[in-house]
Amino acid sequence: MxxxxxxxxxxxxxxxxxxxxxxxxxxxxxxxxxxxxxxxxxxxxxxxxxxxxxxxxxxxxxxxxxxxxxxxxxxxxxxxxxxxxxxxxxxxxxxxxxxxxxxxxxxxxxxxxxxxxxxxxxxxxxxxxxxxxxxxxxxxxxxxxxxxxxxxxxxxxxxxxxxxxxxxxxxxxxxxxxxxxxxxxxxxxxxxxxxxxxxxxxxxxxxxxxxxxxxxxxxxxxxxxxxxxxxxxxxxxxxxxxxxxxxxxxxxxxxxxxxxxxxxxxxxxxxxxxxxxxxxxxxxxxxxxxxxxxxxxxxxxxxxxxxxxxxAPDLPAHPWPEPSARDDFDAPHLDPRWNTLRRHADPSWLSLTAHPSHLRLTGGQSPFGKRTPSLVAQRVTAKHGVFEAGLAFTPDTEQQNAGITAYYNAFNWHYLQVSLEDGESWLSLVTTDRGRRDHTRIAPVGPRLDLRIAFDGPTLRFAYRDNGNWTALEHERDATILSDEHATWVEPGLLHAFGFTGAFVGLWAQDLAAEGGYADFDYASYQTTP
CATH class of the missing domain: 2.115.10.20 (Glycosyl hydrolase domain; family 43)
Structure with a gap:
């Protein structure tokens, strides 16, 4: 004990x-x-x-x-x-x-x-x-x-x-x-x-x-x-x-x-x-x-x-099996670590069977939509850690995006996304800070790649792997915009938004025209470090 x-x-x-x-x-x-x-x-x-x-x-x-x-x-x-x-x-x-x-x-x-x-x-x-x-x-x-x-x-x-x-x-x-x-x-x-x-x-x-x-x-x-x-x-x-x-x-x-x-x-x-x-x-x-x-x-x-x-109380120790940091999406239901934004997980937009051992997300609304977003995420639990996922995605239109995100709310997030730009699939890093959007194009990519977000205290670092070794992005981002304090938005005498939640890391897909675009994720891993 x-x-x-x-x-x-x-x-x-x-x-x-x-x-x-x-x-x-x-x-x-x-x-x-x-x-x-x-x-x-x-x-x-x-x-x-x-x-x-x-x-x-x-x-x-x-x-x-x-x-x-x-x-x-x-x-x-x-x-x-x-x-x-x-x-x-x-x-x-x-x-x-x-x-x-x-x-x-x-x-x-x-x-x-x-x-x-x-x-x-x-x-x-x-x-x-x-x-x-x-x-x-x-x-x-x-x-x-x-x-x-x-x-x-x-x-x-x-x-x-x-x-x-x-x-x-x-x-x-x-x-x-x-x-x-x-x-x-x-x-x-x-x-x-x-x-x-x-x-x-x-x-x-x-x-x-x-x-x-x-x-x-x-x-x-x-x-x-x-x-x-x-x-x-x-x-x-x-x-x-x-x-x-x-x-x-x-x-x-x-x-x-x-x-x-x-x-x-x-x-x-x-x-x-x-x-x-x-x-x-x-x-x-x-x-x-x-x-x-x-x-x-x-x-x-x-x-x-x-x-x-x-x-500790005078009780026999009762540890539980330690859950794996990696989810290969082999189970018939989402693991309890996962959460969905504003709508429940159901076959209309989320499937663990359409592509076995993959999580398929049918694209939803934009990051500012509050009715049908397609975001599956888990809590960030430590100041240092790495979130990684495998993505198979080919956008058909410029209204379709998919990738991984470090997310607080609709106005504060970082998104390592694949989208269609100039007729090619491009990897981009998109940040929204209190609604102000910054879009940085990174590189053209193929239909299957791995994506990574690393939390290093107040700094976020990003990397991707496209048929080869990991490539670290030179672009860093501020993790602290994903905070209760930054998300709370108050003008003198006017409350716009509270910040009552916390940072998430997750899998995200958009299809603004609702034309059936989807993304397949074959694994996701979140590993914390001291």
Whole structure:
């Protein structure tokens, strides 16, 4: 048994963790935003080793992300278990900008974590980050009130609200109070909330009450966890957590955190706001864990700070088989590492059988299209690593492209692509930085080649192999435009886009006229390095 857990436990884009223990099994759900399948699920038996089970919402019946904005879609799932069933509550944001939020909260349930999951039903609520609390056969719905005006609770019978909601907590010291979870320990009710927004001012607080409906008192010692006053730590943005206990009564908090790329050359910024302007988190918001001790009736974390290593629970070690870095597309279904953008994987545009041992992508919309893109991607999980793929593709028109990408959102990506130019297949390197497009032609290529993107901290390097040895491109690109901070697009008084996800590497194909153009990928490999 290992003595420590190394953080983050889920590297790369895995925010808003919600954890539940059922017997000896720990299940953890994370936000997926515009990516399919929705609500990514993870499994552990020792809180140290985790395996990815894939997404719960894996069909249009369970989730429709057509047209959602970048960093819209699925926000802050809440996973609980009661009365012999798993309960999953999640928010879907169709819009969050320009002064309005089009948000709906949904509930789906299943007897087994593997499903089948029931048709989602819409829940009442005027905000996002909804969650459930179960006690003595009753179910209560917690809601963050739109505009961050507090946290309220309301009794549910099925999916119907009973009576009027009760305000549990109006605000918190850092403001922007959200992400509520409720627990009962001994004779106290404990309300855990995120505060301070999801940037470098983020944190989590606890309030308690003897009565379910309050009043609630915030822990006078301060946040349960935060890094806003510890800007030199390697783990930043700590907050939005969820508590869980082991069978032996040990307590842990899973929470989101980030690892900034940008070096601070002139000393530490004095405030979290200044850090927001300098630190770029290409890996997005990740999931970490902290050991919790109970002191004077309050849950506490040493120093209220995130740490790279924390004491492991007294549980037998349970490692999972290490997945291969390489996917040869021999399985009948996509491996859980893969995600698709805004539309679910289905035979209308994706096939693992049309060309055996290949992934065939029928070209979709342009990189700015939000209805039918053809992008299959996986999370970037380390600052250093190499993504490589084999491509067989012959474009028939100038509206057809295919290749590999380092991607954040529609406005920020790098694309090593093959396209038809002057009657020939040309390899090009295309970058879009906040919508500004740079297109560099590299060389004419044949119908089969290998492509490579290497992450070297803040620098991206590219190479290709066309019937011979690898050729390194002299052109380098900035990896940090694939970051939460760079993707967040705010003008004075006007929000265009949030950056809530993280960098991906993937396989991409376009056919803007929808004339049946396709690309075959015979393998893809993503290997991280120290």
């Amino acid at each position: 290992s003595d420590v857990i190394s953080n983050p436990i889920l590297p790369g884009f895995h925010p808003d963790p919600s954890i539940v223990r059922v017997g000896e099994d720990y299940f953890l759900a994370t936000s997926t935003f515009e990516w399919c399948p929705g609500i990514r699920l993870h499994h552990s038996r020792d809180l140290r080793h985790w395996r990815t089970l894939g997404g719960i919402a894996d069909s249009p019946r369970l989730l429709d992300l057509t047209g959602v904005p970048d960093s819209g879609g699925v926000w802050a799932p809440d996973l609980t278990y009661a009365n012999g069933r798993f309960h999953l509550v999640f928010s879907v944001l169709d819009n969050y900008a320009y002064g309005y939020k089009d948000c709906a909260n949904y509930l789906t349930t299943a007897e087994s974590i593997d499903g089948p999951w029931t048709d989602p039903v819409r829940l009442p609520g005027r905000g996002f980050d909804a969650a459930l609390y179960h006690e003595d056969g009753a179910t209560w719905l917690l809601n963050m009130i739109s505009g961050f005006k507090g946290v309220e609770i309301q009794r549910l019978e099925g999916d119907k609200a009973v009576g009027e909601p009760t305000l549990l907590l109006e605000t918190s010291p850092a403001g922007i109070t959200e992400g509520p979870h409720l627990y009962k320990v001994d004779d106290w009710y404990y309300l855990l909330c995120a505060e301070g927004g999801t940037g470098f001012n983020h944190g989590a607080i606890v309030a308690r009450s003897r009565n379910l409906l309050g009043p609630y008192e915030i822990d006078p010692s301060g946040p349960l966890i935060t890094s806003r006053d510890k800007l030199d730590l390697p783990l930043q943005k700590a907050g939005h957590g969820c508590l869980v206990s082991t069978p032996a009564g040990e307590w842990y908090l899973t929470y989101l955190t980030s690892r900034p790329y940008t070096e601070i050359e002139d000393g530490l910024p004095e405030t979290a706001r200044e850090r927001d302007a300098t630190g770029r988190c290409v890996l997005g918001r990740e999931t970490a864990v902290a050991a919790v001790a109970w002191t004077d009736g309050w849950p506490r974390i040493p120093g209220a700070a995130p740490a790279l290593e924390v004491p």
